[in-house]
Amino acid sequence: MNTKPIPIIITLAAAFISCVFSIVQRVEFSVFVRRLVLVVIIFLFMGTVIKMVLDYAFKTLEEQTPLDEAISGIDPELDDEEGEEGEFSSESQESGEGV
Numbered sequence: 369m370n371t372k373p374i375p376i377i378i379t380l381a382a383a384f385i386s387c388v389f390s391i392v393q394r395v396e397f398s399v400f401v402r403r404l405v406l407v408v409i410i411f412l413f414m415g416t417v418i419k420m421v422l423d424y425a426f427k428t429l430e431e432q433t434p435l436d437e438a439i440s441g442i443d444p445e446l447d448d449e450e451g452e453e454g455e456f457s458s459e460s461q462e463s464g465e466g467v
Contacts, residue, residue: 369422369426371419371422371423371426372419374415374422375416375419378411378414378415379411379412381411382408382410382411383404383407383411386407390404
C-alpha cells in the first residue's frame with residue numbers, strides 16, 4: 369500500500385481546520401500564524417508516526433508465506449503422486465488410441 373501521502377493529508381486537514389477556527393474566532397494575524405505553524409508541526413509528526421506504523425503492519429503482512437507454498441511444503445508425497453497419476457493417465461490414453 370502506498371502510505372507516502374498520509375502525513376501530508378493529515379497535516380493539510382489539520383491546518384485547514386485550524387484556519388477555519390481561527391477565522392471564525394477572528395484572531396489577530398500573529399496568533400493565527402503561530403497556531404497554524406504549531407498545528408502543522410504537531411500533525412506532521414503524528415502523520416509520520418502513523419505512516420511508520422502502517423508501513424510496519426503491511427510489511428509484516430507481506431512476509432507471510434502464501435497458502436500454495438505452505439500446502440506443498442507439508443506433504444511432498446502428494447506432489448509425487450499427482451505427477452505419477454498424470455503419467456499413468458497419459459500412457460493409458462496413448463495405448464487406447466492405438467487400439
